[in-house]
Amino acid sequence: MNSRRQLLMGMGAAATLGLLAWPKLNLQPKLPYLEKFGSGRLPNTALYTHEGKSVKFYDDLVRNKVVAINMMYTDCKRICPGMTANLRQVQKLFGDRLGRDVFMYSISLQPELDTPERLQEYVNKYHIGPGWLFLTGVAKDIDQLRFRLGFYDRDPVVDGNKSSHTGIVRIGNDKYDRWTMSPALAQPEQILATINHVDPFVVNTAVRNG
Secondary structure (H helix, E strand, C coil), X not given: CHHHHHHHHHHHHHHHHHHHHHHHHCCHHHHHHCCCCCCCCCCCCEEXXXXXXXXXXXXXXXXXXXXXXXXXXXXXXXXXXXXXXXXXXXXXXXXXXXXXXXXXXXXXXXXXXXXXXXXXXXXXXXXXXXXXXXXEECHHHHHHXXXXXXXXXXXXXXXXXXXHHCCEEEEEECXXXXXXXXXXXXXXXXXXXXXXXXXXXXXXXXXXXX
16 A cells, blocks of 8 residues: 555656656747647638738638648758648549638748748649648747647757658648548548548538549
């Protein structure tokens, strides 16, 4: 009995020490962003589309929609080209559902360089069709947005590497507060299935044949 009590006390002491050590990891400034994820907790960040249109992240892009969101930047030479090409295949699988039932968004991690004009060039290069917007804005606002979306790492060194945030797609249905994630380089059919999983009306909006 004493050994069990000592074990529990030891675990409590270890947890307390862990909390005391937390600021040493330089995470304290980021803690306000680490709130529970879901509807009503996403910021209404001001952004610009690759078409030069001003939009609000939550009100215009997410509210009551099924969405797939990833992070990228046009100068990325590692995962981004393959990821964009893979998501282009997902776009093709959606057919005319994209832009009507489902919306895709790619947010720049390098907004100081990725102007709407530069993003438009990227869209043209990868032959991106309607229903998929590439977004930029103010750097500090996008940094906050990526934390709220879950594109961060607790290790400050890893978090400082932009390419570490580009391998995941955040998928959600705001109306029903259903959210999940998928690897950006998964098979396009698997990403499609994950998006369909959060959409209760997918049976009525299946990709049309012919």
